[in-house]
Amino acid sequence: xxxxxxxxxxxxxxxxxxxxxxxxxxxxxxxxxxxxxxxxxxxxxxxxxxxxxxxxxxxxxxxxxxxxxxxxxxxxxxxxxxxxxxxxxxxxxxxxxxxxxxxxxxxxxxxxxxxxxxxxxxxxxxxxxxxxxxxxxxxxxxxxxxxxxxxxxxxxxx
Numbered sequence: 001x002x003x004x005x006x007x008x009x010x011x012x013x014x015x016x017x018x019x020x021x022x023x024x025x026x027x028x029x030x031x032x033x034x035x036x037x038x039x040x041x042x043x044x045x046x047x048x049x050x051x052x053x054x055x056x057x058x059x060x061x062x063x064x065x066x067x068x069x070x071x072x073x074x075x076x077x078x079x080x081x082x083x084x085x086x087x088x089x090x091x092x093x094x095x096x097x098x099x100x101x102x103x104x105x106x107x108x109x110x111x112x113x114x115x116x117x118x119x120x121x122x123x124x125x126x127x128x129x130x131x132x133x134x135x136x137x138x139x140x141x142x143x144x145x146x147x148x149x150x151x152x153x154x155x156x157x158x
Contacts, residue, residue: 012055020058022151027068035069035138043069043079056122059082064089082134088144114147125149
């Protein structure tokens with residue numbers, strides 16, 4: 001059975017938080033076309049209010065991701081971050097979809113499941129529509145594949 005490695009989502013040191021914020025700001029400024037009309041100061045203020053979100057973004061960075069703001073969700077009042085790495089990061093590969101798929105493997109079991117990894121990181125997999133929106137912002141996944149939420153009726157087909 002896969003082990004749940006969820007960490008305390010408030011354990012970033014001040015130095016880690018500062019370094020992450022600097023990385024996120026640099027990326028934000030380098031790719032303004034991904035989030036036209038958004039202001040970094042507003043993004044930073046929201047992140048500083050929520051250590052759990054900052055921790056999740058740090059987990060994305062730690063595993064090779066490149067989270068960046070892609071929009072502001074009026075309905076939730078939150079900025080939406082997506083992993084904008086050009087290819088799926090090494091730390092996100094060698095995974096199956098979920099624990100059920102992992103359990104069904106008899107040999108050459110992957111390191112874990114994408115759904116469980118996302119849960120441990122406090123993030124969600126992209127839906128198909130989210131992924132299509134991401135593709136409008138740049139060229140991604142040309143040599144790798146990202147895991148997307150797969151509806152149960154599709155999974156039931158095998």
